[in-house]
Amino acid sequence: GDTGHEGHNKAAAMKDSDEVCGCNGVNKGTICKVIKEKGLFTLDEVRKHTKASASCGSCTGLVEQLLMFTAGGDYSATPKTKAMCSCTEHGHQAVRDAIKTSKLLKIADVFTFLEWKTPNGCASCRPAVNYYLISTWPKEARDDPQSRFINERSHANIQKDGSYSVIPRMWGGETTADELRRIADVVDKYKIPTVKVTGGQRIDLLGVKKEDLQAVWKDIGMPSGHAYAKALRTVKTCVGSEWCRMGTQDSTQMGKDLERAMWRMYAPHKVKFAVSGCPRNCAEAGIKDVGIIGVDSGWEMYVAGNGGIKTEVAHFLVKVKTAAEVLEYTGAFCELYRTEGWYLERTVHYVNRVGLDYVKKRIVEDHAGRKALWENLQFALDGEPDPWFEFDKAAVDTRQFEALSV
Structure with missing residues (x-):
């Protein structure tokens, strides 16, 4: 750096x-x-x-x-660990370790156990601690919606004018006439001013009023695209061997399978996948958190790419033969990142911190460990609610959507 x-x-x-x-x-x-x-x-x-x-x-x-x-200060005395925030001297790793070794399940328990200076924490540490709890102890620690950012509480992206943006999930970027009709009808019915295709191959409805959100979700009838969350966002695909003259593998199907397997996955930061059907790489798999490229004899897997402020090219991780292996290796890598990454640390920064060799050891060389990681992820995701439809289960506070009476 x-x-x-x-x-x-x-x-x-x-x-x-x-x-x-x-x-x-x-x-x-x-x-x-x-x-x-x-x-x-x-x-x-x-x-x-x-x-x-x-x-x-x-x-x-x-x-x-x-x-x-x-x-001009003397920095030689500065401790190596960066404190999570001003509420505590502890760094992210110490907090993660305490939650795991002492089996802490509630935010208040973490604050007490680690002697937080501010009894209720702050807007910076609460979301991090909440994430560490639910990623370390799935099914046991309860998600605390009040400790999430505004976008994640209202399950839509707040825009600069206070309206919201709604992006339904389109598996692998593929859609149908029925979905397109429903989207068009919703745009007319709720007078939504802007409809835009996103970089991740989905349709974004911009300018939705907060009090219309629930009705818009219901009428669209498509799952949440989690475009507002620290979670799996999109799986970008090319058309692949199903249609393309160059395609060696069915990348669209692979993308849909990956996305359906992992779509409710919360993570330390947003996560993007891409699947290309041949080395021409039309889905830009080289700058994604996980990029899969179809070759004659199977699939190549790349990790920790990033198209952000500083573009980072993904590292080659492994070549596998079958679609089932693609799912297993991708899931294992995601679970490793989910359980070891620090909150708001993208995969590129996580891999830089722990080293690519370490990731290869855990994902490529340790067969039993890889299978266990993939199973742990499936266990964590099993029964995770869709926040646009399962309000109670997702602990969505629906009072926030009521129109303010003047």
């Missing part, structure tokens, strides 16, 4: 007008000025005052470098 000797040079060599944080549009000059004027010393303080590195985190190394030579 941008830390260490080279990063220092990079940060020092930047002009004041150079952008540091792309998410929030913060340049070097702004950050340095705030550090000096307010006497800031920690990354958390810089995030509070400037929003730099508070969103995707890919500029964190650079912001830390700016802190070092602007604040």
